[in-house]
Amino acid sequence: MKIAVLPGDGIGPEIIAEAVKVLKALALPLEMETAPVGGAAYEAAGHPLPEATLRLAQQADAVLFGAVGDWKYDTLPRPLRPEQAILGLRQALGLFANFRPAICYPQLTHASSLKPELVAGLDILIIRELTGDIYFGQPRGRRRAPDGPFAGAEEAFDTMRYSRPEIERIARVAFEAARQRRRKVTSVDKANVLETSQLWKDVVAEVHRDYPDVELEHMYVDNAAMQLVKAPKKFDVLVTGNMFGDILSDEAAMLTGSIGMLPSASLNERGQGLYEPSHGSAPDIAGKGVANPLATILSAAMMLRFSLKQPEAAARIEAAVQTVLADGLRTADIASDGCTVVGTAAMGDAVVRAL
Amino acid sequence: MKIAVLPGDGIGPEIIAEAVKVLKALALPLEMETAPVGGAAYEAAGHPLPEATLRLAQQADAVLFGAVGDWKYDTLPRPLRPEQAILGLRQALGLFANFRPAICYPQLTHASSLKPELVAGLDILIIRELTGDIYFGQPRGRRRAPDGPFAGAEEAFDTMRYSRPEIERIARVAFEAARQRRRKVTSVDKANVLETSQLWKDVVAEVHRDYPDVELEHMYVDNAAMQLVKAPKKFDVLVTGNMFGDILSDEAAMLTGSIGMLPSASLNERGQGLYEPSHGSAPDIAGKGVANPLATILSAAMMLRFSLKQPEAAARIEAAVQTVLADGLRTADIASDGCTVVGTAAMGDAVVRAL
Numbered sequence A, B: 001m002k003i004a005v006l007p008g009d010g011i012g013p014e015i016i017a018e019a020v021k022v023l024k025a026l027a028l029p030l031e032m033e034t035a036p037v038g039g040a041a042y043e044a045a046g047h048p049l050p051e052a053t054l055r056l057a058q059q060a061d062a063v064l065f066g067a068v069g070d071w072k073y074d075t076l077p078r079p080l081r082p083e084q085a086i087l088g089l090r091q092a093l094g095l096f097a098n099f100r101p102a103i104c105y106p107q108l109t110h111a112s113s114l115k116p117e118l119v120a121g122l123d124i125l126i127i128r129e130l131t132g133d134i135y136f137g138q139p140r141g142r143r144r145a146p147d148g149p150f151a152g153a154e155e156a157f158d159t160m161r162y163s164r165p166e167i168e169r170i171a172r173v174a175f176e177a178a179r180q181r182r183r184k185v186t187s188v189d190k191a192n193v194l195e196t197s198q199l200w201k202d203v204v205a206e207v208h209r210d211y212p213d214v215e216l217e218h219m220y221v222d223n224a225a226m227q228l229v230k231a232p233k234k235f236d237v238l239v240t241g242n243m244f245g246d247i248l249s250d251e252a253a254m255l256t257g258s259i260g261m262l263p264s265a266s267l268n269e270r271g272q273g274l275y276e277p278s279h280g281s282a283p284d285i286a287g288k289g290v291a292n293p294l295a296t297i298l299s300a301a302m303m304l305r306f307s308l309k310q311p312e313a314a315a316r317i318e319a320a321v322q323t324v325l326a327d328g329l330r331t332a333d334i335a336s337d338g339c340t341v342v343g344t345a346a347m348g349d350a351v352v353r354a355l
């Protein structure tokens, strides 16, 4: 089983080091190979996603990804910016199904912005389509406006697109996932305004006929943004397009108060996947040894379960993280009264001990 | 001064009746004319925005709008659905600047999902561009995918577009508004992915040169969705496009806990405006006399200030609403221990008495 390890920028290398430490401690036949990505790759090889890194990712069974991005690359032309690496990987590997759990860990309920009774026990799964929509839709660019009230003026444009098979496959992923959970899917769109959303809604409803045991609800994206704040526990699986999913998955992650703990998986049709923490590269705390490695460690657990078919090993890691939390260990981002604050490496070591 | 009064559907007629009551009590030379809109207009005239209603709105100095929409119209073809009326009015009147205050009323801090310390005293102004973006961008429709990995499959598509003059004018509105407030503008985009957003960001930065006394910050939309939950008080004026504004303004409104109290204004270049509550038509409680009319009454105050240049009258209404709240009167949606719960009409009467 081959894993491409892409640490990236900011706190990426630190948190990846701890996840690798935990994986090694499992003594499974895992082959891990590291390559640069993002700003680090731009510095090393002049491109955020060098040919060799992409090839490594394509040949691996799974990619373990840290984080990319730093203010210092903001002035680079867009194709050379760190984020292009993650977009390039998603597209090249066909990683269309993004799983973003929004879980409120019992020990971290206090860390949420929301009142404890609204988030205690929260467990939502956001499934975001990741290779279509306005993220990749052609045509896009700048031009003189060809028509409309500002014809002749400089304008920029992008194209939102979804095809029936793209919607079908992500809808199936959502309904299948719901069967393993509380059997409810909320499909989020803006069908009162967008043609793309109307097709989305129609196709999701059609696919639903194959899943009569799962409840389907349609919700407009503006309402979903509200309901997540008002009553997040009403959701089970939330499925949506790439753009709305970007916004709603971050909103949901933040309201759990547990964002430093949340893993994510992005899968393709062959079960190959990219696994990364839900949080970003946090350049402000990079190199200080204080970043929370648990989201990355839990991403490694997701990788073992989804792409490497090692559910027992995944469960061992998850149980070890629970033990460490129960023992009162916390990194600074999730610290509270009476807990023991530890650094990145000490947290990784503690998980290894608890395995 | 002529006002087009468009009550609409659901609780629309009830809440508009109270706003009209308050306006009449001011004894100003206001000419008010009522016309059907939304589902009510579809029933009466076969179209959600009949010719006569549109003409009335165009000839008036301001439009006082209730709410539109009801589940029972969900099966109508899109062009006949109630929401088309509001989109049609925005486009026909050129209402490009949408003002959506997100204020946490001191008496309602407890009603927020967020912890009181995060929302107490919250006062954000969201300025949403309202006539451009993917809401109105052509081309759009359904077709066989002309290219891409799903070429030949049925697909739907929409076009996100913004031209330089459209961005310039809304940026100016935002900077001017910030000068009346805490002098900070957060411009929200997705420039790491979208061409449209990159132009948005560039043009907002250019316009900023004329407002050196105002601080400008750029933020990605996913991060904005998070920061609104995490630390909403860090915002002053938030300016963004139509689609992102739809989502973020609703998220922000909900997290104040005061959504039943929040007015909105949509203005065109001539200062003509449409004024409506931030909340929807709430068909579930329609006709019961329990809806909160305060957001609509406060929208009427905004109308007096912005379009009718009657700032004293506006201030009188706002002060009256404060008095009524201070007296402990509440509609059911904002009720709390020790308050007197009243119905829609009683609340309107109380505001009139407090004028």
Ligand SMILES: CC(C)[C@H](C(=O)O)[C@@H](O)C(=O)O
Pocket: A083, A086, A087, A246, B192, B193, B222
């Ligand atoms: C970095 C950016 C391109 C990316 C996205 O928008 O998809 C990020 O926000 C994410 O959610 O993984």
Ligand SMILES: CC(C)[C@H](C(=O)O)[C@@H](O)C(=O)O
Pocket: A192, A193, A222, B083, B086, B087, B246
């Ligand atoms: C009804 C709908 C078309 C509308 C919008 O999306 O603009 C509404 O959500 C709003 O925010 O006023």
